[in-house]
Amino acid sequence: MLAGPPSSTLYRKVVCVDLDDDSPPTDAAAALRLIQHQRSATARRLDPDARLLYWPWGVAWLVGFGLFFLRFSPGDRALVPLPSWLPLTVLFVLLASAGAIQAVVSVRAYGQVTGESAQRGRWYGYAWALGSVSVYAGLGRISEHLPHDLAALLWSATAVGLTGALHMAGGAVWLDQDLFRLGVWISVINVIGAIAGPGWHPLVVAVAGGGGILVAGALARRRQRQRQQP
Amino acid sequence: MTELDPVIHAQARLRVVASLSALNVGDKIAFPRLQELLAMTAGNLSVHLRKLEDAGYVEISKTHRGRTPATLVGLSRRGRLAFEEYTESIRALLDPAQSKEQP
Numbered sequence: 001m002l003a004g005p006p007s008s009t010l011y012r013k014v015v016c017v018d019l020d021d022d023s024p025p026t027d028a029a030a031a032l033r034l035i036q037h038q039r040s041a042t043a044r045r046l047d048p049d050a051r052l053l054y055w056p057w058g059v060a061w062l063v064g065f066g067l068f069f070l071r072f073s074p075g076d077r078a079l080v081p082l083p084s085w086l087p088l089t090v091l092f093v094l095l096a097s098a099g100a101i102q103a104v105v106s107v108r109a110y111g112q113v114t115g116e117s118a119q120r121g122r123w124y125g126y127a128w129a130l131g132s133v134s135v136y137a138g139l140g141r142i143s144e145h146l147p148h149d150l151a152a153l154l155w156s157a158t159a160v161g162l163t164g165a166l167h168m169a170g171g172a173v174w175l176d177q178d179l180f181r182l183g184v185w186i187s188v189i190n191v192i193g194a195i196a197g198p199g200w201h202p203l204v205v206a207v208a209g210g211g212g213i214l215v216a217g218a219l220a221r222r223r224q225r226q227r228q229q230p
Numbered sequence: 231m232t233e234l235d236p237v238i239h240a241q242a243r244l245r246v247v248a249s250l251s252a253l254n255v256g257d258k259i260a261f262p263r264l265q266e267l268l269a270m271t272a273g274n275l276s277v278h279l280r281k282l283e284d285a286g287y288v289e290i291s292k293t294h295r296g297r298t299p300a301t302l303v304g305l306s307r308r309g310r311l312a313f314e315e316y317t318e319s320i321r322a323l324l325d326p327a328q329s330k331e332q333p
Contacts, residue, residue: 022240022278028323031244035317038248042267046252112263114302116256 040228048109050178050224054217056098062210064091065156065202072152074199120173128166135162149198160190160205178223182216237285238316242270243278247313250288250305258291258304279303287312 025031067087070080110118139158143151164187171180186209193204238247249267253259259267265275282288287309291302305313 022242024234024239025241025244028320031239031320032317032324034241034244035248035320038245038268039252042249042252045267112260113253113257114260115254115258115304117254118257 044228046109046113047224047228048105050220051217052105053102054213054220056101057095058210058213058217060091060094060098060210061213062206064094065206065210067091068152068156068202069199069206072149072199072202074197076149076199124166124170124173127169131162131166132159135159153194153198153201156201156205157190157194160186160193160209164190178216178220182212185212185216234319235312235316237281237287238312242274243282244316246275246278246282247287247305247309250303251310251313253304255310256304258289258302261301261303264303282309285309285312 025034064087067082067090071078071082071084071087073079106121110121135158139155143154146154164183164185167183167186168180169183171177171183189204189208189212192208193201196204238244245268246264249264250259261272261275265272268275270278279288279290283290287306289304289306293300293302
């Protein structure tokens with residue numbers, strides 16, 4: 001198997017390689033096993049568990065928007081008499097935690113890998129940051145002139161809409177169908193919530209949006225496991 | 231019998247190339263991280279990387295991250311092709327009938 005190819009240039013290369021230092025795999029089956037094992041081991045180490053990337057956001061939406069629905073319920077009522085500052089505070093704390101978890105998990109997995117993937121990730125991150133700032137700057141000016149329930153709907157529908165669009169864009173960047181489908185789902189339920197109106201929107205986002213993220217995370221994890229199978 | 235690329239047809243270098251092939255095209259990995267993934271000593275990995283670099287299969291670049299120098303390693307286009315051809319030959323050896331269907 002180790003005989004040099006007939007071409008003389010390639011033959012010379014064979015001579016340069018010191019064959020004693022590194023023995024060939026015992027047979028073809030061993031070579032294939034080695035390839036598959038090494039590739040899947042590397043992929044497992046470089047690909048963070050999809051659940052850690054999805055589920056914290058799903059929990060944040062489920063709990064955060066859920067509390068919002070219970071406190072600022074349809075028809076200007078409060079289904080549960082919570083302090084008015086609580087829902088938004090919990091939502092922001094949970095969203096910040098999800099962001100922190102994502103950052104830590106990503107750095108641990110991709111931190112030592114540079115190149116095109118890192119560039120995509122960086123630009124995608126900028127899109128989130130700058131996109132959010134530019135959208136909310138306008139909203140801040142408008143919402144102060146709106147009654148509380150409409151202002152809340154405007155904020156959450158815009159935030160959820162932006163999230164849906166950016167998930168679809170992320171799916172396009174990485175050709176990741178789980179991410180793209182989640183973006184479509186979030187966009188659709190956002191429309192439904194907006195039509196349902198103030199008070200109902202957070203319920204739709206909590207149950208269908210948060211639940212959708214949890215399901216997407218489970219699906220992404222399943223696909224990941226299939227891919228990493230040696 | 232199919233000729234197998236002698237640069238890759240060696241256990242340690244095959245592991246190096248197989249690991250690097252799991253990176254996305256156009257990506258490079260820091261030397262210490264690769265060393266950790268492969269559980270090789272730095273000296274051992276350096277020797278194999280030099281051979282792979284001599285064959286034009288890996289690209290090694292030195293850069294700075296802040297003040298610390300960093301060595302980045304990635305598979306070249308040629309290296310990825312050689313690895314794919316090698317894998318294909320191995321599959322062909324194992325199952326000549328199916329090798330055409332499984333790229």
